[in-house]
Amino acid sequence: MSQITATEFAALLASPPASGLPLLLDVREAWEFELAALRADGLVTLNLPMSEIVERVGELCPSQPTICLCHHGVRSAQVAGFLERRHGFSSVTNFSGGIDAWSMQVDPTVPRY
Numbered sequence: 001m002s003q004i005t006a007t008e009f010a011a012l013l014a015s016p017p018a019s020g021l022p023l024l025l026d027v028r029e030a031w032e033f034e035l036a037a038l039r040a041d042g043l044v045t046l047n048l049p050m051s052e053i054v055e056r057v058g059e060l061c062p063s064q065p066t067i068c069l070c071h072h073g074v075r076s077a078q079v080a081g082f083l084e085r086r087h088g089f090s091s092v093t094n095f096s097g098g099i100d101a102w103s104m105q106v107d108p109t110v111p112r113y
Contacts, residue, residue: 001080002093004067006101013040022065022093027053027079032071036099036111050075057087065091071113072098 004012012021024045026033033047048056050070060066066089068076073096083089095101103110 001077001084003096004093005096006105009067009095009102010106013043016042019065022067022091023060024069024095025060025066025076025079026069026099027075028070028099032099032113035113036103038069038099038102038107038110050079053079053082057083060087060089062087062089063091065093067093067095069095070098072100074098 021043024038024043026037026045026047027050028047029049029051030047038045046059048059060083062083066083068080068083070076073094076098077094080092080094083092097105099110100112103112
């Protein structure tokens with residue numbers, strides 16, 4: 001499974017590909033998402049908690065480039081692996097370090113928890 005760091009994601013946002021930005025799949029619980037979310041112009045984010053992924057996987061498109069995000073990168077790696085291995089997602093990436101890395105390395109206005 002591929003990985004992207006906070007600084008690499010910031011560079012992607014600054015210079016998006018012609019095909020557009022990937023879907024940011026935030027797999028944290030709703031309260032976590034409300035507390036600290038990664039928002040950027042042109043970025044589509046879906047908060048789909050890991051606890052609901054099995055029931056709601058049909059809401060996702062296996063061919064759409066997707067980056068999975070969580071607090072530190074553990075849950076998102078599990079979800080990315082699940083999507084890749086079990087559901088044939090062709091372009092899924094784990095956001096290593098999660099929202100915490102984003103807050104520490106890129107945007108300190110995003111609260112840490």
